[in-house]
Amino acid sequence: MATGLRIKTAAELRTSYLRQEMFPTIFCDGCGIGNVLNYTLWAIDEVGLDLDRTVFVSGIGCSSRLPGYINADGLHTTHGRALAFASGVKAANPDLTVIVFTGDGDGAGIGGNHLLHTIRRNMDITVILVNNFIYGMTGGQSAPTTPDGGFTTTTPYGNIEHPMDVCELAKALGAPYVARWPVVSPVQPVKSIAEGIRKRGFALIEMLTPCPTAYGRYNGLKALEQIWRWYREQTVLIDEWEWIEQFGSPEERERLRGKMKIGIFQDTERETFEDRWAALVARVKL
Amino acid sequence: MATGLRIKTAAELRTSYLRQEMFPTIFCDGCGIGNVLNYTLWAIDEVGLDLDRTVFVSGIGCSSRLPGYINADGLHTTHGRALAFASGVKAANPDLTVIVFTGDGDGAGIGGNHLLHTIRRNMDITVILVNNFIYGMTGGQSAPTTPDGGFTTTTPYGNIEHPMDVCELAKALGAPYVARWPVVSPVQPVKSIAEGIRKRGFALIEMLTPCPTAYGRYNGLKALEQIWRWYREQTVLIDEWEWIEQFGSPEERERLRGKMKIGIFQDTERETFEDRWAALVARVKL
Amino acid sequence: MHTIQIDERWCKGCALCVIYCPTRALEVAARFSPRGVHPPELVRVERCNGCRLCELLCPDFAITVTEESRVHA
Amino acid sequence: MHTIQIDERWCKGCALCVIYCPTRALEVAARFSPRGVHPPELVRVERCNGCRLCELLCPDFAITVTEESRVHA
Amino acid sequence: MSTHRELIRRALGPRVQFVQGDDACAYGAVLAGCTFFAGYPITPATEVAERMAEILPRIGGCYIQMEDEIASMGALIGASWTGAKVMTSTSGPGFSLMQENLGYAIMTETPCVVVNVQRSGPSTGQPTMGAYGDMMQARWGTHGDHEIIMLCPASVQESLELTIVAFNLSERLRTPVLVFIDGELGHMRERLVIPEDHEFELWERPRATDRAGYRPFAPGPDLVPPFAPFGSGFRTFVTGLTHNEEGLPRASSATIHDQLVRRLAAKITNHLDLITRYEEFYADDCEIAIVTYGITARTCRDVVEEARRRGIKAGLLRLISIWPFPEHVVARWAERVRAMLVPEMNLGQIVHPIREAVAGRCPVVLHSRIGGELHTPAELLEALEALQWQPA
């Protein structure tokens, strides 16, 4: 790996960061959620987080099972509500690092309003949103991210709803750090998650993650090799995307269709809820 | 009035459009919500809507009381849920015109997720969102729109949360029609509401509306003349805003601070849920 | 010549009409309406140019401006 | 020289490691693991360059690549 | 052009199938004329939605997956006001989220059917395990005073049939009706015979006919106000606030509130004849009664037969409609039996109204089982025998 990070081995991760009694994971074979865990642990290792002072919060879904595997404080909450619980943890004890794992359904479907307002308040929370285009845990129903025409058990004739772009939304809401990466290669996600954790303020890292069992099965991508390849082929770096949009040939532009932009969407600074609250307390405390 | 519309008189509106037994309204004196009703009726008149085929839907709040005054089908629902109910009405009978009245708290606070997903689906619904920067009905608590530093009964030392810009959000989500106007002058709101109703797809018209009783009282704007003047002075047309941002002097640009952009934020076309569903049915019906 | 009709059951005495009348033709009455508020009055009839702004702005549909020549239903 | 350690209790036999190994040093074994899957095997030891991609990509922390010279805790 | 009924038949497929309880609920809805479904996936109720998503577009109806259960319930009510027959399905966590809007449907007299395929709670609990832990929530889950109708099938066939009944009651009485099964029955497959149209009745909500002087919430016969769908020119205002018979808010009037809320309750409790359903086995000479409902009742049927073979005068009262609670039926049994055994797949819920109805007339023994496994015939037989030999 070309990053120059001193990457812990899987065996080391197992002993330092994992609840080994929880393994093997519940994830299907070929599922990319395990990779999200990998990358997060490597990022944590890079940042040098103290797991004694880090809380992992999640909602309900395959992806929301991740905190259970990490040997740290974990709060596996109700479906869609991870950010509400996480806000409570962070507001009550701003010294803790709070990292949220959520799914596209959990975080942007039922939980969309908490996403919206947590970003608005700019809570200092890092959200790792696993987008697999579908509700995996319940067996493959359409999600707000399901592509146009995508097949799921509740869109048996193809999805007619416009899919949601969570990163564009977060960006419009002013989230200080927003990035999207497919899990298919490790380097950028690891770096990006580390940046998100370091960012003072809300950070969203959307991980495009293959779900062969549900999304793959209904969309001709059940074979692992195929679905993992799809994620490489269907994603385009923001810079390249913009270059093509500006200077590309019509054919090149046509080829962007249906693909997804990846990269860092936003990286700015903004006062956090916790800092502002602390300032308020300093001002009015008796 | 310079629009060339043949504007019905208040007396005519009363007999053709209002449930007179509901008057006087519950709105405080100096409240701008009554004006939103005025403008909507004039817009409806202009569009020539058949009130027998129009349904007004709302949530809970001062602004959500509006459907009760209109002599048409009305659905005054639960707090924050107007768009969910409205989506049901529209999906089940796309021939009806559906107009939603909602507050900033109702529509963008508790109801934010329904806003998000109704826009995403592009339901053909016109939403008139009354933004008075506060929760009026419950006596003046902070809303997601309360300005930075604004005083409310739950931000007695000044609001520390970043306020939300509902129009920017709707725009980012791809709503085909998005506009914002203060109620203090009638012409543009009337035109804009009419355009919203005519638009095939989701239309959001945010009305900046004085609430002297709650927002005014806690922010030195209790006197009617003062608060109404404030809305004139603190709003700047998008074009002007952009001109100043690009070409304005530093002082001019400084003067934009804390002010609000008004005008039409977006006016595009996008396939609606209803049309796509109809196409799907045409394709698969037995 | 224009006149204004005020529905005193509906008028809340907010005085928006008075404030925004471009010709300052209206005034707040000294007397109380049955609702206990001071309603507006067209004290300077001659000034009123029938612009109907008071009517458009009245949040309570309480004002109707009428021309002598025209009768509304 | 590198070797890989596979934790067969954790390996789900997804074969990601086999697929993504840039030197094609791994293969899927014919035998079944106790979990009932075919685990990977380092069949072409000489090819393995220790890039650790299989380890980084294994969703189940089941592979650890070790150098002869180095022992992990 | 085929008629709507023909479309339905074609969409449902062969007359004899081997399907799940969930599927049967969906089929029942479609047969009852349901054309609108709004829902949100949740184990073990998802298959109801999946079946509706497959069938509805094929018969020209509308399936919409909402962003959560709150929205599903809201969309359902909106759709019902256009005149459509509507249904949603969920399980415990989602049913909890639906409570506020369920109360709205009650208050606004909006017909709708809610299927709850119960899983083992509290909280996320055991998502894939069956239970009957929401039985009291069904009755009391939403705030404020109200009555509710709930039906509890015990087989796949009955899941279909009672879903039709649920629609009928909901339409006729203009009130939400709940169909409660559990994860076990929801995912259990049995032979299902889809009934012919002449084999069941279909009731429609009473319709308003005359616009002049129409008062949308003025009770007609049965205490039920005639309904005028949105868009039909009747111009109805619907609010969850306390309202008068015109439908206009009168939230400060004690009298209007009292009249409205008592009528809404009476509309249901006055129609026990339409609603109440139960099955009795060996009622005549029963000494030890099992009183139960849902999937457990199947086992109890076996148990009672076996007990009889062993000389115990056992009997079974299977409650099919749980709410409004058939107090008189239970009271009647209480007068005649020596003891009642109440097996429940919860910590004891329906045992409360049973005890209240029994009012001390005989001992009532709860046999509670939680964790997702069914009561076994053996343990229930043992419990019956223990009661049999217990001194009075």
Place this chain on the structure above:
Amino acid sequence: MSTHRELIRRALGPRVQFVQGDDACAYGAVLAGCTFFAGYPITPATEVAERMAEILPRIGGCYIQMEDEIASMGALIGASWTGAKVMTSTSGPGFSLMQENLGYAIMTETPCVVVNVQRSGPSTGQPTMGAYGDMMQARWGTHGDHEIIMLCPASVQESLELTIVAFNLSERLRTPVLVFIDGELGHMRERLVIPEDHEFELWERPRATDRAGYRPFAPGPDLVPPFAPFGSGFRTFVTGLTHNEEGLPRASSATIHDQLVRRLAAKITNHLDLITRYEEFYADDCEIAIVTYGITARTCRDVVEEARRRGIKAGLLRLISIWPFPEHVVARWAERVRAMLVPEMNLGQIVHPIREAVAGRCPVVLHSRIGGELHTPAELLEALEALQWQPA
């Protein structure tokens, strides 16, 4: 530097005040050591939040207004896991929305206090009118099997005092505790004397002391597991799924579910001695008893005195803790009295567990009033007299 207790005193202001029931709940919370409040405004509970928003920053705590009641309940639980004492307040519609996360708090043994200032429902109903329409919802509102603790004050002073008790019980037993008042009491002003610190006890949640072999959900004495706050290095995994004593999900195990859920219930029902609170008047020679709770009890006190003056052997059993239901207390009264009158500001809710406890020993007569007005002394006196002259 002042101590935290001194800060609290200063923030609360003068010792004698003329304030509302809502205010008193907020004061009680602050006195109990509450440092975190998450909420969402709703009539008639908003003033609780408003007081907390004023006080908490002044004592270094945190007030956060969330986007809805679901989020409020979520944030509350999150905050409680950092070790803070936490509270929220709401009314019916909001309480309905909190049900799912309330169940989560029960399942995860998270201390928290929820104040419900009840308004008249169902649905939006009468937002500014008091009622006791959510009494059964409190017990059964969330899905799945569980027990809950609920306290019902009858005065402004008691609103403060019982809120402190609520925190104590919640901390000690690690379970949500509900304080239920109504809109009338919530907005009623009375003289309030803020008690000194030595006038009340404060209980804290049991704390884990040893990291080695810590099992976060292994019951300690009282069946309550010792608590380790997030960030203290104990590394606790918290889930609403069925979990073992390590806190790890075991959602398919019937045995673990059974053990867990029965322990959660027993943790409460085994501590009736700590929880149960009631007041008795003229218990000794009472023939006709009024059994009631909340604001109505004040009126009943007057009524009983007046009845005594008129020669009726009336008595009053005022229930202060409603859940777990003090069955034995009611049963004891039932053995001695000729009849019970149960006035309720609803269509009859607590009358159900009362009837169940009475088990036919004496007639139980509901006197229901809805619409937001209180029972008058005159009507209750009349009801008492009617019972007095009724043949046994």
Place this chain on the structure above:
Amino acid sequence: MKHEIRICGFGGQGVITAAVILGKAAAVHDGLTALQVQSYGPEARGGAARAEVIIADHPIGYPGITLADVLVAMSQEAYSRYHRAVKPGATLIIDPDLVFQRDEARPVVPVRATKIAEELGNTVVANIVMLGALTALTGVVSPEALLAATLESVPARFRELNRRALEAGMQAASG
């Protein structure tokens, strides 16, 4: 000793504030038992508003008033609705500018509170004028207690205005 006082008018007149100040005067400053309740609806902005105060020297059970000892009516609707719900010999205080039609059988004390307040420069103190009059007429609380309760209930910059309103009310009642 038990006084049952009902103050009513329309929303925005501050009838609830008046009742709160009165209760506070009794409970906090005069050391009496006092209880105050109010009734308002979501429909009541500008509509009917009502507040009640019970002042006693013993604990108060039933927290309501059927027949009042003192009625203050600041609107026609309030008067029409409540003027009969009083005990024999009760004190009825009205604002004659806002109560147009009266049941002449029932003697009333007219206090032009709104006019007086307008003359003092701010219509919002009409309620305080009424409180002054009420106290002067009935003595349910001591004038000192009333003054103290009033001053601590209003922002500093309005103290003087309120003090004058109280005095004007007392004068109007005696005048």
Place this chain on the structure above:
Amino acid sequence: MKHEIRICGFGGQGVITAAVILGKAAAVHDGLTALQVQSYGPEARGGAARAEVIIADHPIGYPGITLADVLVAMSQEAYSRYHRAVKPGATLIIDPDLVFQRDEARPVVPVRATKIAEELGNTVVANIVMLGALTALTGVVSPEALLAATLESVPARFRELNRRALEAGMQAASG
């Protein structure tokens, strides 16, 4: 007549599908009473999966199985857990490639379903191979019913594969 059949293995092997097809064969094609239940957990992806089928000629009350007449075990865990919960004389069918340790006291029919399926070109039909074997060994449903139920349960392009899997299973059982 009542047959109680338990099929178990790990998630992904299609044990539930197998049970459904068997039940369908009995209920729809052989006109019998049949009932099928399953057990799976959210933890069960790749973990334990279990399905049961009851086939009878009369209505079925209790919808569970305590002791099975037929057990199909497609994993070690399944075998270890359930091989004792059978009636005397029950038929036990196992995949010997996946069941490593056996209680030798209990006679079993080994069917190398996974291997056979892999040879047929797709490991997913291992369950169908087992169904063929089961039917051949027990006759709980007719081969025609089983074939019909299988074919209507799979996409058209997999029919041939499934038919061959059934046949291979029957052969393996007889062989």
